[in-house]
Amino acid sequence: MRLKLISCEVLYREVCWVVARSPNIVDVTFLPKGLHDIGAIKMRARIQATLDAVDVARYEAVLFGYGLCSNGLAGLVAPQIPLVLPRAHDCITLFLGSRQRYLDYFYANPGVYFKTTGWIERGENTDELHQLSLQRQTGLNQRLEDFISRYGEDNGRYLYSVLGQEAPHYQQFTFIEMGVEPDDRYERQVRAEAEQRGWQFEKVQGDLRLLQRLVDGAWDETDFLVVPPGCRVVARYDEGVIAAES
Amino acid sequence: MTDIQALYTAVLEGDAPATRELVRQALQEGVDPQKLLDETLIPAMDEVGRRFETNEYFVPELLVAARAMKGALELIRPLLAVRGAEPAGKVVIGTVRGDLHDIGKNLVAAMLEGGGFEVIDLGVDVPPEKFVAAVREQGAQIVAMSALLTTTMPGMKTVIEALEQNGVRPKVKVMVGGAPVTQRYADEIGADGFSDNASGAVRVARSLVVV
Numbered sequence: 001m002r003l004k005l006i007s008c009e010v011l012y013r014e015v016c017w018v019v020a021r022s023p024n025i026v027d028v029t030f031l032p033k034g035l036h037d038i039g040a041i042k043m044r045a046r047i048q049a050t051l052d053a054v055d056v057a058r059y060e061a062v063l064f065g066y067g068l069c070s071n072g073l074a075g076l077v078a079p080q081i082p083l084v085l086p087r088a089h090d091c092i093t094l095f096l097g098s099r100q101r102y103l104d105y106f107y108a109n110p111g112v113y114f115k116t117t118g119w120i121e122r123g124e125n126t127d128e129l130h131q132l133s134l135q136r137q138t139g140l141n142q143r144l145e146d147f148i149s150r151y152g153e154d155n156g157r158y159l160y161s162v163l164g165q166e167a168p169h170y171q172q173f174t175f176i177e178m179g180v181e182p183d184d185r186y187e188r189q190v191r192a193e194a195e196q197r198g199w200q201f202e203k204v205q206g207d208l209r210l211l212q213r214l215v216d217g218a219w220d221e222t223d224f225l226v227v228p229p230g231c232r233v234v235a236r237y238d239e240g241v242i243a244a245e246s
Numbered sequence: 247m248t249d250i251q252a253l254y255t256a257v258l259e260g261d262a263p264a265t266r267e268l269v270r271q272a273l274q275e276g277v278d279p280q281k282l283l284d285e286t287l288i289p290a291m292d293e294v295g296r297r298f299e300t301n302e303y304f305v306p307e308l309l310v311a312a313r314a315m316k317g318a319l320e321l322i323r324p325l326l327a328v329r330g331a332e333p334a335g336k337v338v339i340g341t342v343r344g345d346l347h348d349i350g351k352n353l354v355a356a357m358l359e360g361g362g363f364e365v366i367d368l369g370v371d372v373p374p375e376k377f378v379a380a381v382r383e384q385g386a387q388i389v390a391m392s393a394l395l396t397t398t399m400p401g402m403k404t405v406i407e408a409l410e411q412n413g414v415r416p417k418v419k420v421m422v423g424g425a426p427v428t429q430r431y432a433d434e435i436g437a438d439g440f441s442d443n444a445s446g447a448v449r450v451a452r453s454l455v456v457v
Contacts, residue, residue: 089397
């Protein structure tokens with residue numbers, strides 16, 4: 001089969017790995033990680049535009065290297081060929097290989113911030129995406145000096161205490177080792193950042209089998225949604241995460 | 247005489263020290279605290295909400311105004327309580343189990359307080375039984391839940407089910423919000439109200455306590 005894969009760049013190394021091992025011919029378009037910061041409506045519009053530009057005559061299906069991603073993929077409409085999406089809330093399911101494993105880990109470890117090579121080295125936004133980001137638009141994640149210069153000493157310090165910290169309730173970095181890393185440089189970097197913040201550190205092994213099945217064409221109903229031509233992706237917020245609607 | 251217009255402006259501009267000082271002055275001069283609340287402070291917060299919804303104000307402006315309002319309420323509330331005056335309503339608020347993202351929830355809590363509600367903030371990662379206990383113990387009329395992740399959103403349904411199983415669902419209205427939450431989802435799980443922004447949440451809460 002010849003397949004088209006539209007993927008978030010956060011999966012760059014993993015996608016390259018599984019595509020290299022697939023019996024299929026898979027053409028990949030990576031989109032910026034920053035799309036996650038511009039809100040679901042704009043994110044969906046960008047992904048739909050990428051999808052609309054696919055030459056459907058060349059491919060048998062369009063695959064997505066995404067989860068539901070805060071509804072950023074809800075509303076996508078399939079062209080004349082099917083879409084295939086992993087049933088996942090976000091990319092952590094794709095890194096861990098199963099949404100149940102993700103949920104089990106998630107609820108057993110509140111306050112975890114996941115790291116992978118993509119979460120470390122990808123995501124530098126273009127200026128345009130940065131300007132559009134919700135963080136920028138809502139005034140989040142600014143420096144203390146920025147808040148003070150704009151809102152005065154008293155209010156500036158207050159705003160920084162509420163909005164300035166990226167993740168006030170997080171306490172742990174979990175590094176997911178995917179087996180695609182060249183050496184331990186990424187792990188060391190996360191360990192150092194955890195130490196600097198006074199957070200816990202844990203390393204878990206990733207699992208590329210879900211992503212491999214995506215590009216290999218093993219799309220069983222339990223783990224993948226196949227959206228027929230003309231149908232749309234809808235969020236379900238149940239076991240299946242997403243569904244197709246005509 | 248206290249400059250009431252200056253008080254209105256102080257709230258609107260999020261000037262907490264000026265707001266506090268002007269409220270103190272007004273109360274000393276014998277201005278009725280209920281009147282101060284209903285005719286100046288709440289209208290100022292309503293105007294803050296309006297500006298937010300028309301993109302004249304953003305999250306920081308909303309927060310500093312709510313903070314100024316909170317300072318004013320700290321002076322006014324005890325006086326109203328002595329008279330037995332009730333707040334606009336009592337709201338129990340929190341992020342659902344597993345969700346640690348609370349900026350939106352804090353914003354809604356601040357705006358609800360600014361809108362005259364008493365807010366009991368249960369914080370983040372709140373298990374269903376804690377919502378149930380708070381409703382029982384605090385006699386709240388509204389349960390407000392937020393989630394930032396679609397992973398944790400189903401927790402809203404779990405809380406509603408827990409309220410039902412414990413027989414307290416008829417006593418409360420449930421409102422939900424958070425980036426991935428939609429009106430459709432709110433309807434699906436049987437929530438009574440939904441808002442996609444903090445200012446709208448006050449309107450929804452008011453409509454729920456009136457019903």
